[in-house]
Amino acid sequence: MDIRIPRGTQDILPGTSEKWQWIEGKVHEICRRFNYAEIRTPIFEQTELFQRGVGDTTDIVQKEMYTFTDRGGRSLTLRPEGTASVVRSYVENKLYGSATQPEKLYYIGPMFRYERPQSGRMRQFFQFGVEAIGSDDPAIDAEVIAMAMEFYNELGLKGLKLVLNSLGDQDSRKAHRDALIAHFKPHIHEFCSDCQDRLEKNPLRILDCKKDRDHPLMDNAPSILDYLNEQSRQYFAAVQRLLDNMDIPYEVDSGLVRGLDYYNNTAFEIMIEGEGFGAITTLMGGGRYNGLVEEMGGPESHGIGFALSIERLLMALEAQKVDLPVKKGLDCYLVALGEQPSEEAAVLLTELRRAGISADKDYVNKKIKGQFKAADRLQASYTAVLGEDELQKGIINVKSMASGEQKEVPLKEFTHYIRGKMEEEK
CATH class of the missing domain: 3.40.50.800 (Anticodon-binding domain)
Incomplete structure (x- = not known):
C-alpha cells in the first residue's frame, strides 16, 4: 500500500519545526506587548457561518471550502479563514459585554482552502491573525497596521511596502457599486463567467479577478476614492495622519481590493520586494469590517484585523537569508x-x-x-x-x-x- 501525504499539505519535520516554534513565540510576545489575548476557535464550523461572514460571491465560498455533512446531517466546513470564527465567538460568548473595549484578540492555527497548490499557497496553511472588535476609532486601525509592520520589521525583513486604500462606508460603497456596474456592463460579455456573475451581486470583486486583470476596462475603472463621502474621507485621512505621526511609510492604492466581502473603510496589505521573489509579493492583508458582528446576530460593533501566512513568511525569511535565533543542539x-x-x-x-x-x-x-x-x-x-x-x-x-x-x-x-x-x- 502506497499511502502518501494529501496534495497541498506538508510535513513540518525536525530542523524546520524549530523555526515555526520560534516564530510562534514571537507572535505571542508581540501580541503581549500590544495587549492582544489569544483566542482558539474550532477547526470546523457550521457552513453558514462562512457563507454569511465571508460572502457568497467570494472565491473562498464558491470554490475553495472543504465542506462535509456529519452523521447528524449538519453541513460543516473546515475553517478557510479566522475572522468569521472569531466574530462568531465574540457574539456567542457575549464578549461585547466586557468592561474593556475594544476586545483585542489574536489567533494562530491551520486554515483550509481547496486551491491549486503552488509555492507559498497550500491547501492546509497556517495563519496568524488579530481582531480588534468594539471601536470605530481610526487610532485602532493605525495600531493594527503598526503591529503588523512591527512584527515583520523585528524579524529582519527588508523591502517591505505598506499599501492602503479605503473601501468607504455603506453609502460610499453603494455609489461606487453603481458606477462600477455602469462601467463594466456594456462589455461584461468580454469577461470571465465569474465576473459576469458578480456584476450585479458584487461588482467590486471584478477588480480582484485574476483572469481579467489585463482587460483595458480595469485600468480606467471608477476609483472608490472618488466616491467617498465626507465621513469616509475624514476617517481615511485620520488613519493616514496617525501613520504619518508614527513614522510608518505607506502608499495609497485605489486599486487595492481585499478578497472578502466583509471589508469596508480601511483596507491594507504589506508587500515585499527583493531577491528570491522577482516581483512584489503580498505577505499579508487586512481591513475594517463594520457590520460583520451584526450579521452574526450581535449588537453594532465595529472591528478591524489582519491575517498573515506563516508559510509565506518563512519563504520571505529564506529568500532574504534571515537567520532566526533558533537554539540548536543539546546541552x-x-x-x-x-x-x-x-x-x-x-x-x-x-x-x-x-x-x-x-x-x-x-x-x-x-x-x-x-x-x-x-x-x-x-x-x-x-x-x-x-x-x-x-x-x-x-x-x-x-x-x-x-x-x-x-x-x-x-x-x-x-x-x-x-x-x-x-x-x-x-
Whole structure:
C-alpha cells in the first residue's frame, strides 16, 4: 500500500519545526506587548457561518471550502479563514459585554482552502491573525497596521511596502457599486463567467479577478476614492495622519481590493520586494469590517484585523537569508560504556532534565565511537563519558565540545556543574 501525504499539505519535520516554534513565540510576545489575548476557535464550523461572514460571491465560498455533512446531517466546513470564527465567538460568548473595549484578540492555527497548490499557497496553511472588535476609532486601525509592520520589521525583513486604500462606508460603497456596474456592463460579455456573475451581486470583486486583470476596462475603472463621502474621507485621512505621526511609510492604492466581502473603510496589505521573489509579493492583508458582528446576530460593533501566512513568511525569511535565533543542539550528551553505567546514565538524564537541561543518551547499543558521532550530530555542547572505572570512582568525565577541555566531575555534582556551565554561556 502506497499511502502518501494529501496534495497541498506538508510535513513540518525536525530542523524546520524549530523555526515555526520560534516564530510562534514571537507572535505571542508581540501580541503581549500590544495587549492582544489569544483566542482558539474550532477547526470546523457550521457552513453558514462562512457563507454569511465571508460572502457568497467570494472565491473562498464558491470554490475553495472543504465542506462535509456529519452523521447528524449538519453541513460543516473546515475553517478557510479566522475572522468569521472569531466574530462568531465574540457574539456567542457575549464578549461585547466586557468592561474593556475594544476586545483585542489574536489567533494562530491551520486554515483550509481547496486551491491549486503552488509555492507559498497550500491547501492546509497556517495563519496568524488579530481582531480588534468594539471601536470605530481610526487610532485602532493605525495600531493594527503598526503591529503588523512591527512584527515583520523585528524579524529582519527588508523591502517591505505598506499599501492602503479605503473601501468607504455603506453609502460610499453603494455609489461606487453603481458606477462600477455602469462601467463594466456594456462589455461584461468580454469577461470571465465569474465576473459576469458578480456584476450585479458584487461588482467590486471584478477588480480582484485574476483572469481579467489585463482587460483595458480595469485600468480606467471608477476609483472608490472618488466616491467617498465626507465621513469616509475624514476617517481615511485620520488613519493616514496617525501613520504619518508614527513614522510608518505607506502608499495609497485605489486599486487595492481585499478578497472578502466583509471589508469596508480601511483596507491594507504589506508587500515585499527583493531577491528570491522577482516581483512584489503580498505577505499579508487586512481591513475594517463594520457590520460583520451584526450579521452574526450581535449588537453594532465595529472591528478591524489582519491575517498573515506563516508559510509565506518563512519563504520571505529564506529568500532574504534571515537567520532566526533558533537554539540548536543539546546541552549535554551522555556516553555510557557498559550495562551498569548505562543504567546510571538514565538516572543522570532524569536529573539533568529536571534541572532544565536538554540531554540525551544512546539507546541502540552503539560503540563509543558511534556515541561520540551521535553527540556531534546532535550538536551537544558537552559530552559526558561514564564507564565502569568512572562509576567505581564516583566521577564522570565531562568534555566541552567547543574548547576540547575535559574535566573529571563527581557524580553528585554533575548536574550542578552542567547547569552552571550552561548559565555561563547564556
